[in-house]
Amino acid sequence: MAETVISTFLNIGRLELERAGIRRDALKEEVAVVTGGASNIGLGYARSLAGAGANVVIADINAEAGAEAARVINEENGRDCALFVKTDVTSDEDIKALAAKAFARFGKVDILINNAMNMRLNGKILESPISDLDRSYAISGRGVALAVKEFVPAMLGRKHGIVTYSATQFHYAPPMIGGTVYCAGKAAATSLIMSLANELGPAGETGVSVFCLCPAGVMRFDPSKMPPPPPPEPGEPERPEFDFEALAKMMTTPEQNGAALVFSLLRAEELHGSGLIHIDVFKAMGHPFSESPTVAAEGVPQFRRLSDMDLAMVFCYMGAGFE
Ligand SMILES: NC(=O)c1ccc[n+]([C@@H]2O[C@H](COP(=O)([O-])OP(=O)(O)OC[C@H]3O[C@@H](n4cnc5c(N)ncnc54)[C@H](O)[C@@H]3O)[C@@H](O)[C@H]2O)c1
Known part of the structure; x- marks a missing residue:
């Protein structure tokens, strides 16, 4: 059972808001809940x-990481x-306690970012205990459902709210990534969130916007400090040195x-019912965030809205940031 949860907590850098043209009061008065907010993307x-x-x-x-993050x-x-x-x-009790504490402290919740996941739940289905799959569905499906059911009714009541989910481009597992259990x-959660957008109806009428946002290969590491590949298993061919320099160039930061x-x-109503890849947001921002060839490639300087068919395609093979 892959119970250990990875934390990359101390690995933080300078915020990018100014370079992206975002004002420091752009979300003043808003209250956001970020699940899995103690490390890396969150x-x-x-x-x-x-x-x-x-x-x-x-x-x-x-x-430990969560308390330090808040500090x-x-x-x-x-x-x-x-x-x-x-x-x-x-846990239903934990989600209820979370809501109670959030409301007691800030009086409301306007934005729900469903981001938590145990990234070690990443095995092949034939090699993993079924408890790993149960846990993957529990965090990504049940966890998102519990948070949605806890926070969205009040958003609808106030006609003001946004719900997002840290989706993945990998809705089946390509060989380089592995992870049938993860995918x-x-x-499950992407389906839930995209369906929720339809269930609620037009954001212009409800005041509540729902969309998925796929982070784009987010990892910060020093290529010179990466370990050599593990020795091959008996009968396995020699493993080649991995090109961490090349990988580091493809990655984006939290x-x-x-x-x-x-x-x-800030454009949530426009994005209601969409799945969005961060690479496309970077392009829309006109921001030279990444040297990834796909980001540098010519693109329309605006959001590329993904249709249902686009989504089905994107979620069925490796997406834009990884070509
Ligand atoms: N890293 C990427 O490139 C990438 C790409 C696409 C999607 N994502 C998604 O983005 C999200 C964040 O990824 P990351 O790379 O920052 O992962 P991470 O492992 O660094 O962070 C995940 C966080 O979730 C927390 N967590 C785990 N189980 C939890 C639970 N049951 N309840 C509450 N919190 C829990 C962990 O403690 C950790 O702080 C994940 O949902 C992941 O699937 C990541």
């Missing part, structure tokens, strides 16, 4: 939301804008993805 999201003026509630299973965010913004609530998103769980999230939230 932390980049939480820091960027707070940097754009929002109050943030970090809901994460990792108590850092409060410190870097010079205001008491971040709250950490230890939360296992698969199956992620697909702060870049955080800026892309805020940029998208």
